Every structure is written in structure tokens, then in C-alpha cells.
Amino acid sequence: MGERQVNIPPPDAAERLALQGSRTIRWTVGIGAAAMVAIGLVLLLLLTQATNNRELYERNYTRLFTVNVVVAGLLLSVILWIGVRLAIRLRRGQFGSRLLVKLAMIFALVGFLPGLLIYVVSYQFVSRSIESWFDVKVEGALDAGLSLGRATLDVLANDLANKSRTAAATLADVPDATAGLALERIRDQLAANDVVLWTSAGQLIASAGQSNFVLNPERPSLQQLRNTRAQRSVAIIEGLDDPGLQNPGSARIKVLAVVPTASFGLLAEPRFLQVTQPLPPTLVANAIAVTDANREYQERALARDGLRRMYIGTLTLSLFLAVFGAVLLAILLGNQLARPLLLLADGVRQVAAGDLTPKAALRGKDELGGLTRSFADMTQQLADARGAVEKSMDEVNSARANLQTILDNLTAGVIVLDADGAILSSNPGATRILRAPLAASEGRRLSDMPGLEDFGAGVQAQFESFLGEQTEHGIDHWQKSFELNAGHPGTPPQDATTLVARGAQMPAQSNVNAARLLVFDDISEIVSAQRAQAWGEVARRLAHEIKNPLTPIQLSAERLEKKLTGKVEAADQAILTKSVKTIVDQVDAMKRLVNEFRDYARLPAAVLKPVDLNALVQEVMQLYGADGGEVLHGNVPIKLDLDPACPRVMGDAGQLRQVIHNLLQNAQDATEGAPVREVTLRTQCNEGTQRVRLAVRDTGAGFPDYILKRAFEPYVTTKAKGTGLGLAVVKKIADEHGARVDLSNRVVDGVVQGAQVSLSFAMAPAVAS
Structure with a gap:
């Protein structure tokens, strides 16, 4: 069965830099590890030579130990660096890091545990062997001699302190002026060299002795005086730490005791008695001999500790070498063993994440290499299948997008x-x-x-x-x-x-x-149009049926008034005249209502011609008593805001004049009862939509919500005496002109401040082109 060749894309620049950096790090670590191993072997050889040659050992001890510590530290740094890199890879979740860490730990334990066992046994062996090179009894005897000498000195010091306290009691009644004679007697009784009396501030009162410090005796420190007052006495051995102690002839070892004495007089400050007594020469000589012998023994024992540290450092270095070799071997072997598995597992992870690009495969002839090649073939097949699915999904999504666009733009x-x-x-x-x-x-x-x-x-x-x-x-x-x-x-x-x-x-x-x-649609406008058509037919029939009897009624009332005038009494004549006038006025009102019904039912078709809307507005304004600007009609000011750049529109001048009149009349009626009565008529041109807008705005109460929806239907009105035909006629004329009519309330800060009716007309064709 032939093997399929899988084309692997060449690495890009970033990958090449990463590979070069990885190779550089591996070479650096390898060279550094080999150098440190060689240095460790050289140190082991030098240690062997130094053990056999005492002079070589003593001469190179410091340097050998320092180099041992440096090499051990470098090895520890390398091990820690490798461990940190593995930990970083593990924390980042880098693929394959867990397997490498597991193999590294296994191989490290294989090399570390036997090395640790050998290290512990060797440590015990070296420690006990070196200890056996020295006589433990001699060291114990020297320590016992030092302890005995110090105990003897402590006894002499305590004895001198006790005698000094007894002698100090005799100074209670002695004034400072005659204290010198008392001190001479105390010195003779205690066989002391010097006796000095001090104040609590360290000032000399009197002294007696064989020393030459009569003018400037050795004064105790203030701390010693405070300790004396607290402890009742202080006894110390002076001269044990002097450099001249090594020469018994120049040694000055003595016992010094300081005790407080009773003061002379009730208000006098405390005084302190200082007594100095020399030690026996034989005791001093023996103490110096024991101290010198112990110092010499400790200096010789220092070499023993250094040798122990050298051996232990060497063993520690050997342990680090073993651990380092185990970890390095673990990384190398783990990389070789885990490489096919990591390659395969990485490919599985990429496929699971949706990455079906061609995967790398090993060229080896073993089972793992064949498995990676089979996986690469499977990935290629999955990529082809996904491409076909994505193509089908794109077609479905395109059809769905088209359908959604249609649905979004449907009016239904x-x-x-x-x-x-x-x-x-x-x-x-x-x-x-x-x-x-x-x-x-x-x-x-x-x-x-x-x-x-x-x-x-x-x-x-x-x-x-x-x-x-x-x-x-x-x-x-x-x-x-x-x-x-x-x-x-x-x-x-x-x-x-x-x-x-x-x-x-x-x-x-x-x-x-x-x-x-x-699927549903709003047919309210259609129903409204049908209702308007029905009302038009009703209006036509009512106009025909009502108008016929109105003229006979009016004529009959006038004839009665004419026949009966002068034939009735004055009171009856006034009633007759008033009644006839009422009949005539009501007949005229009925005629006007019938005419409105007739005009709404029989509105003639509009003859559309180019019309100057601004000029038409000015013409209508003449009916209100002014040529333009602001007019006052019925105590309601009408403001004009005409766009001078407003072009001609397609319309019927007569019907448009009726529209303007109806809108102005409705706006004036709407302001009745308002705090501010004002009507604004405005024209505006919109070049973008090629339309001209005519708007009439008032400051009345606005339209109720239910009127906004059905304001253009006949007989829908808020006026007590209105017919509801004004806006219906406006709507019908606007439909004849192809204009768009909008009704709205003007709302300011949530409060209705009036209403606005606007019509949008198309520009004349010549202007629009």
C-alpha cells in the first residue's frame, strides 16, 4: 500500500525565527551543561589530590571551596531554569507540556532517588570518619579545664564582693573629708591593691592603693554604677580578653568589685566602693595555659570543618550532576518518545477547534508515522467535506437573507x-x-x-x-x-x-x-375611504331631498309676513316679524349646509397646472385684510413664513385656495379659549425630495388621539356646531393633487402646545427636471 505525500506549507518568517531561537537556546544550554560537568570532574580530581597532600589542601582550601560553591550554584540555576520553563509551558497550557513534565519527573526521580540515597549514606560516613580523626577526649578535657578556671575566678569574684559589702558598711558614718583613712584600713583588711570611693555621678571622693592613678583613677561606667545599685554589688574579672594574655609576664588579670555604701547624712547622695584585688600568679598562669591550648586546638579543628564542608560540597555537586543529567535526559528522551503523539494530539486539537488545514506527518515507517499520515489524509477529506457544506450554507444564508429583506420591507x-x-x-x-x-x-x-x-x-x-x-x-x-x-x-x-x-x-x-x-394588513384607510364614499352618497341624496322644500318654506314665510303686515296689532306684528326672520335665517343656514354637502359629494376633478404657492397664499391673505407678513383676523394674528426660493407646484388654484381657507379657518377656531391665540402659515422647499411643503400651525389645544386617526372622515369634529367637512374636503382635494397630508400635535416638554396640518406637493415638472 503506497503512502500519500502530504504537502506541508513552509514556515513563515516568525516560525523560522522561533525555530532559530529554540536551537540557539538548546546549543547554549548544552554547551553550558558540558562545561559545568567538566569543571565538576576537575574539582573531584583536585579534591582527591588535596586529600592526599595536606600542604596542597591547606594552600588551596578557600579557592577549591569557592569554585565548588559556584559550580553547584550554576548547576542549580540551570535546573531551576529548566523547571521554570516547564512550569511556564504548563501554566500557559502549551500543548504537550503535561506529557513532557511527566516524563521529566519520572526520569528525574530515577536519577535523583538513588543519588539521594548515596548522598545520605556518604554524608554520614564522611561526618563520622572525619570526627574519628580527632581525639574527642582531649577536646572534652580542654573544655572542662576552661570551665573549671572560669568557675574558680567566679568564686574569687563573689568572695571579694561579699567582703566589700561588709567593708562598705563601716563607711556609713564616715564623711567625705576623712574617707581616705577609712579606705586605707579597708585596703589592709582585704589585702587589696586599690580601694576607691565614688559618687553616684562617677566623681572621685577618696582612694587608697598601690596603683599609680591617684590623680586619675579608673572610674567605673555609669552603667556599672546603675547595675550596682540594682543588684547591690557587681564583681567582674578584668584582663581575660587583653591581647597581652598570651604573654603571662605582661598579663594584668584582676578581680574588681563595686558595692554601694550608706551615705553620710540624711540628704547626701549615695556612694559606691570600688575594690580591686590581684589574682594569684599560679592561677593566672594556669588559666592562660588552658586558654592558649584551647585556642590552638580550635584552630586545628577549623581545618576539620573545612574538610567536612569540602566533602559535603563535592557530594552535593555530584547529586546535582546526577539530577541535571536525569532532567536533561528526560527532556531529550521525552521529546523523542512524545513527538509523534504530540504531533497527532496537536492535530486532533486543531481539528476539534475547526482548523482543517493540511497537517504535518512523519516520514518514518513505524506504526506512529503511519498513524500521523492517516490522520493527515482524514483531515484533508474533512476539509473537502466542510468546503461543500459551507458552500451549501452560503446558498441557504443568501436565500434566507433575501427572504428577510423581503419581509423587512413588506408593509404587511x-x-x-x-x-x-x-x-x-x-x-x-x-x-x-x-x-x-x-x-x-x-x-x-x-x-x-x-x-x-x-x-x-x-x-x-x-x-x-x-x-x-x-x-x-x-x-x-x-x-x-x-x-x-x-x-x-x-x-x-x-x-x-x-x-x-x-x-x-x-x-x-x-x-x-x-x-x-x-399575515395581516391595516385596512383602516380603505375602510375610511369606503366610509367617506358612503357619506358622499348620503350627502348628495340629503342635499337633493332637503334643498327642494327649503325655497317654498322661505317664500311662504315671506308671503305670510307681507299679507299680515298692518292687519294685526303692534304686539302681534313684532312676533310675526321675529318669527318670519327666524324662519328665513334657518332656511339660509340649511341652504349653506346643503351646499357644503353638495360641494363635498360633487367635488370637481382637479385641473393640475403649475401654481406659485407663495403668490396663492398672498392672494388668500388679501381676503383677511392684508397683503402679507402678519395679519389680524378675528383677533387672531396670522404669521406668514414663506420660503422665497419655493418653486411652482402642480395644482388647481381654486381648490388650493379652498384648502388654505379651510385650514386657516380651522386653526383660528382651534385657538378659541387658548392663553395665546396665534396662527402660522409656512411654505418650505425640500430639494432632496423634490417636494414643497405647506404647513398651518396653531396654538390651540391640539387634536385628541382618536381624532388624529379619523380626522379626515366626514362629520368627525370636536366643534359643537361643526359639520366635520372642512378637513374631509382638504383630504379629498389633497388626494386629487397627489399630495400627502399629515396631522400632528406640537409637544413641548411633554405638554401639547397646539396642532399642525401640513401638505406636501410635488414640484412642477420643469422645476423638478
């Missing part, structure tokens, strides 16, 4: 529900029509949404009924109209939204749990 609402009526997904059109956050409510039942309880329950009932009829009659969808918010608490009846909904079951293996598709 689309909702996908599950079997329980919970929202799975929706498009922006559904959110706009239902005025509810559907996208943020996925997973929630439609019937649980605030304001959509009846709609959701009705949709769920339609789907349940549809599933039964689908099985019986084979229908594939249902369709029904819904009144959204109709009769909802807190919602006026006029604010209901009419929806036409269509539902179907989405394809699935089981119809029970299949998703359900709901």
Missing part, C-alpha cells in the same frame, strides 16, 4: 407562531401595525401582549378551527377581519384599527407542533 405584518400561540419571529411591519415590541417579546404568547389580548385569542381560535376544517375540507388557509382595540378599556371607539388577517400552517412532519404563519 408577518408573524410566525408556535402551536401554543407564542411568537417565534416577526417583521417590522407587524411591529408598526400592532404598535407593540414584538421582536423583544419572542417566546411570549400573542394573547398575553398588552392591548392584543382579543386579537391573539381570536387568531388562536381561528387556527384551531382551521386545523379541523383543513382535515375535513382540504383548505389551506383562513382569512378574517379583526377590529384592533375596539371596545378596549380606555380606548375611544373611533380609535379602532381594522385588520384583515390570513393564516396558514407551515410545512412540517407533524401538523400538531408545526409553526403557524400569520
Whole structure:
């Protein structure tokens, strides 16, 4: 069976630098380790030579020991460096670090444990062997002699202190002036060399003795005086630490005692008695001899400790060499043994992470090499399969994106529900029509949404009924109209939204749990248009039926007034005149109402021509008593804000004049009762949309919410005596002109400050081009 050749991409610049750096580190460590091993062997050879040659040992002891410590420290540094690198790799989670650490620990233990056993045994052997080279009894005898000499000196010091306290008691009644004679007697009684009396401040009172310090005696320190006062006496041996102690002829070893004495007089300060007594010459000579012998023995024993440290340092160096060799061997062997496994495991990790690039394979003919090559072949096959899957997924995602784009741009609402009526997904059109956050409510039942309880329950009932009829009659969808918010608490009846909904079951293996598709649209404008058309027909018939009897009624009333004038009494004549006038006025009002009905029902088709909107506004303003700027009509100021760059629009001048008049009249009526009564008429040109905007704004109470939705329907009004035909006529004329009409309330800081009606007209074709 032939082996497949796997193409491995060449390493990039960063990888080459990393490989070169790794090789440099390995060469440096290898050369350094070999140099330290060679130095260790040389030190072992020198140690052997120094053991056999005492003069060579004593001459090179310091240098040999220093080099031993340096080499041991360098080896320890290398071992610690290797351990730190392994620990860093392990902490970073670098792949294969655990296996290398495990192998390194195994090989290190294999080399360290036997070396440690040999080290412990050798340590004990060296320590006991060197100790046996020296006579332990001699060292003990010297220590006992020193202890005996010091004990003898302590006895003499304590005896002198006791005698000094007894002598000090005799000085209680002795004044400072005659203290010298008393001190002479004390010196003779104690056979002392010197006797001195001091004050508590260290000032000389009197002295007696054989020394030559009559003028300047040796004064005790203030600390010694304080200790004397606290301990009642101080006795010390002076001269033991003098350099002249090695020469018995010049040694001055003596006992010095300081004791407090009673003061002469009640207010006198305390005094201290200092007594100095020489030691017997024989005792001094023996003490010096024992001290010199012990010093010489300790100097000789110093070489013993150095030799012990040298042997122990050498053994420690050998142990470090063994551990270092074991760790180094562990890394080398572990790398060789773990390389195929690490290569394979690294490839598995990369594949698990989604990396299907070509993997490296070993060229060896063993089983591990064959396994790496098979893994590389499998990875290539997985890469090919994933490429095909990704291509298919791209096609699916593209189709899904196209479908989502279509759904996002649909004016109709689309909702996908599950079997329980919970929202799975929706498009922006559904959110706009239902005025509810559907996208943020996925997973929630439609019937649980605030304001959509009846709609959701009705949709769920339609789907349940549809599933039964689908099985019986084979229908594939249902369709029904819904009144959204109709009769909802807190919602006026006029604010209901009419929806036409269509539902179907989405394809699935089981119809029970299949998703359900709901498509709906807002047909409120269509219903409003149908209602307006119906009102127009009603208005036409009412105008015909009501207008016919109005003229006979008016003529009959006038004829009665003419026939009866002068034939009735004065009081009856006033009643007759008032009644006839009332009949005529009401008939005229009925005629005006009928004319409005007729105009709304029989609005002539608009003849669109280029019209200067600013000039048309100025012409209408002449009817209000001014040529432009600001006019005052009915105590309501009208402000003009005309754009001088406003181009011509396509419109019917007569109908547009009626629109402006209706809007101004409605705005003036809306400001009745407002604190500030003001109307603003504004024109504005938008070059980007190629449209001209006409807006009328007032400072009244604004439109109620239910009026905003149905303000353009006939007979919808907030005026007590209004017919509701003003905005209906405006809407009808705007539709004839292809204009867009918007109604809104002006809100400032959350408070309604008035209303605004704006119309957007298309520019004349010549201007737009």
C-alpha cells in the first residue's frame, strides 16, 4: 500500500525565527551543561589530590571551596531554569507540556532517588570518619579545664564582693573629708591593691592603693554604677580578653568589685566602693595555659570543618550532576518518545477547534508515522467535506437573507407562531401595525401582549378551527377581519384599527407542533375611504331631498309676513316679524349646509397646472385684510413664513385656495379659549425630495388621539356646531393633487402646545427636471 505525500506549507518568517531561537537556546544550554560537568570532574580530581597532600589542601582550601560553591550554584540555576520553563509551558497550557513534565519527573526521580540515597549514606560516613580523626577526649578535657578556671575566678569574684559589702558598711558614718583613712584600713583588711570611693555621678571622693592613678583613677561606667545599685554589688574579672594574655609576664588579670555604701547624712547622695584585688600568679598562669591550648586546638579543628564542608560540597555537586543529567535526559528522551503523539494530539486539537488545514506527518515507517499520515489524509477529506457544506450554507444564508429583506420591507405584518400561540419571529411591519415590541417579546404568547389580548385569542381560535376544517375540507388557509382595540378599556371607539388577517400552517412532519404563519394588513384607510364614499352618497341624496322644500318654506314665510303686515296689532306684528326672520335665517343656514354637502359629494376633478404657492397664499391673505407678513383676523394674528426660493407646484388654484381657507379657518377656531391665540402659515422647499411643503400651525389645544386617526372622515369634529367637512374636503382635494397630508400635535416638554396640518406637493415638472 503506497503512502500519500502530504504537502506541508513552509514556515513563515516568525516560525523560522522561533525555530532559530529554540536551537540557539538548546546549543547554549548544552554547551553550558558540558562545561559545568567538566569543571565538576576537575574539582573531584583536585579534591582527591588535596586529600592526599595536606600542604596542597591547606594552600588551596578557600579557592577549591569557592569554585565548588559556584559550580553547584550554576548547576542549580540551570535546573531551576529548566523547571521554570516547564512550569511556564504548563501554566500557559502549551500543548504537550503535561506529557513532557511527566516524563521529566519520572526520569528525574530515577536519577535523583538513588543519588539521594548515596548522598545520605556518604554524608554520614564522611561526618563520622572525619570526627574519628580527632581525639574527642582531649577536646572534652580542654573544655572542662576552661570551665573549671572560669568557675574558680567566679568564686574569687563573689568572695571579694561579699567582703566589700561588709567593708562598705563601716563607711556609713564616715564623711567625705576623712574617707581616705577609712579606705586605707579597708585596703589592709582585704589585702587589696586599690580601694576607691565614688559618687553616684562617677566623681572621685577618696582612694587608697598601690596603683599609680591617684590623680586619675579608673572610674567605673555609669552603667556599672546603675547595675550596682540594682543588684547591690557587681564583681567582674578584668584582663581575660587583653591581647597581652598570651604573654603571662605582661598579663594584668584582676578581680574588681563595686558595692554601694550608706551615705553620710540624711540628704547626701549615695556612694559606691570600688575594690580591686590581684589574682594569684599560679592561677593566672594556669588559666592562660588552658586558654592558649584551647585556642590552638580550635584552630586545628577549623581545618576539620573545612574538610567536612569540602566533602559535603563535592557530594552535593555530584547529586546535582546526577539530577541535571536525569532532567536533561528526560527532556531529550521525552521529546523523542512524545513527538509523534504530540504531533497527532496537536492535530486532533486543531481539528476539534475547526482548523482543517493540511497537517504535518512523519516520514518514518513505524506504526506512529503511519498513524500521523492517516490522520493527515482524514483531515484533508474533512476539509473537502466542510468546503461543500459551507458552500451549501452560503446558498441557504443568501436565500434566507433575501427572504428577510423581503419581509423587512413588506408593509404587511408577518408573524410566525408556535402551536401554543407564542411568537417565534416577526417583521417590522407587524411591529408598526400592532404598535407593540414584538421582536423583544419572542417566546411570549400573542394573547398575553398588552392591548392584543382579543386579537391573539381570536387568531388562536381561528387556527384551531382551521386545523379541523383543513382535515375535513382540504383548505389551506383562513382569512378574517379583526377590529384592533375596539371596545378596549380606555380606548375611544373611533380609535379602532381594522385588520384583515390570513393564516396558514407551515410545512412540517407533524401538523400538531408545526409553526403557524400569520399575515395581516391595516385596512383602516380603505375602510375610511369606503366610509367617506358612503357619506358622499348620503350627502348628495340629503342635499337633493332637503334643498327642494327649503325655497317654498322661505317664500311662504315671506308671503305670510307681507299679507299680515298692518292687519294685526303692534304686539302681534313684532312676533310675526321675529318669527318670519327666524324662519328665513334657518332656511339660509340649511341652504349653506346643503351646499357644503353638495360641494363635498360633487367635488370637481382637479385641473393640475403649475401654481406659485407663495403668490396663492398672498392672494388668500388679501381676503383677511392684508397683503402679507402678519395679519389680524378675528383677533387672531396670522404669521406668514414663506420660503422665497419655493418653486411652482402642480395644482388647481381654486381648490388650493379652498384648502388654505379651510385650514386657516380651522386653526383660528382651534385657538378659541387658548392663553395665546396665534396662527402660522409656512411654505418650505425640500430639494432632496423634490417636494414643497405647506404647513398651518396653531396654538390651540391640539387634536385628541382618536381624532388624529379619523380626522379626515366626514362629520368627525370636536366643534359643537361643526359639520366635520372642512378637513374631509382638504383630504379629498389633497388626494386629487397627489399630495400627502399629515396631522400632528406640537409637544413641548411633554405638554401639547397646539396642532399642525401640513401638505406636501410635488414640484412642477420643469422645476423638478
